[in-house]
Amino acid sequence: TYLTSPLRQYPGPFLAKFTNLWRIYHITQGNFQHVLVRLHEKYGPVVRIGPNVLDVDDPTLIKTVFSTKGNWKKTGYYSSGSPFIDGKVVHNIFTQDDEEKHAADKKPIAKYYSPAAVASLEPLINETITQLCSELDKRFVATSDATGKGFDLGKWILYYAWDVVGNVTFSQPFGYLSTGTDFDGTLRAAEELVDYFSWVGCMPFLDRMLEKNRVVQLFKRPGGFTALGATCVGRLIARYQGADASSRESKGSNTPAQPDYLDRFIEAKTADPTITDTQMVGWVMINMGAGADTTAISIRSALYYTLRTPGAWARLRAELADAGLTPPPAADSEHPSIVSLKQARRLPYLDAVVREAIRYLPGVSLGLERYVPAGGQRLPVPSQQHGPGSSETSVPQGTILAFNPYIINRNRGVWGADAHAFRPERWLRGEGESEDGFARRLRAMNDADLSFGAGSRMCVGKHVGLMQVYKVVATLALCYDIELVRPECEWTVVGSWFPRQEGLEVRMKRRGEGV
């Protein structure tokens, strides 16, 4: 394979040319993103990271590979993300590699994730933000006569993100905020599942021997994500039977309950009875599996990098004040001033902070893999990779091209010499920059930003996730003084499909009159 491979001309680590184990080793070390940065610096935009896999750092190819035509299929890497039910692999919107089936699965629900539909979820999100603030106040936040305790805000952001998913999906938070712990082990199980997904997809046959193997399953202890699946099925049955009506009404008003995703999915099934219950449970599970960790990662990054960047936190605060947003009076500390989505979207510096945080550490930081379709694909010739006007050669159908948001989002050709720095100002018009020049630069950045994927397989939950990032960051900045406990130390980012940050240790103090 080494001598005859059509990819032999592409540079990369020696072992990666023979075996995907090279990739598995580095992914399981939790630092693959740094390894890839170094490899691209050494070898240029195309690096061979497996016998049949090229990692590509060329934003001009995004429109071709991540198109809406559906001819660039997702690779076998994704299949381990499909559950194994009654001896069968059941694909979901995220893992489905058949584009027609994917379109059929997505069509009934896509409208429920549009910006307008998502805006209707705001009251449910407000409830959870209120609960987040109230738990932080009770447990950690300084009052006028006491100093705030140092604590891991990152953990609480994760509890918040999971409780929001519960609230927008079933109108019921899971209870991570109220208990202040991963009481049922689901969050740990979700991390383990994501770590498994991250490496096993490099050799998908291993997944068939491990997770998708009836014999292995017999010896597995149920719990974690299996328990979460059972919870989802239970909530679906309860809704069908009207058994959860009282808990929804008891939220305090006589108005009809705010529609949640379960209502929407049942509405979709009523309109099209061919939709199966398995499909519905798949939709519910995707909200959990794809929507919580990614949102938490983005909120943490926005807070941490803004707090660490000189002047950035102060500028964000000044923008809130200029917009007439003031912290709530002390007497009202039970009811934080939650910044509405409408208010948040009018704040250009907040927008710059959020976009920069997600660019700098994307919620998905491993390669989005696609098979080259019939006809092959032209790529830069290795010998001239570093030179100007490089020529191209074709790689054959079936070659895997990986586009890693972490790498593409730091491409110097698009983001400039300081691509590896956190600088929200890059999203704003620079001093002396013409309107046209800024519009051109912004278009180039938007076209290259792979944080939410692109084309027909772009993230469906983008607006749900973003709404929360804007609201939570603005609300925390408005209501609290926040300081890092150890500003001199960097936090740890454990590389995985969803990169996990550890060490967002802070002290918080309420703002507002009399505090």
Ligand code: HEM
């Ligand atoms: C800031 C938060 C989020 C980020 C950074 C993010 C990122 C991404 C990325 C990069 C992809 C493309 C994966 C690929 O092509 O392999 C994706 C797909 C997806 N995301 Fe998100 N996501 C976020 C929030 C959410 C939320 C809140 C939900 C659900 C409520 C969600 C559901 C999905 C689904 C279902 C897909 C698969 C789409 C398809 O293949 O058609 N995501 N996301």
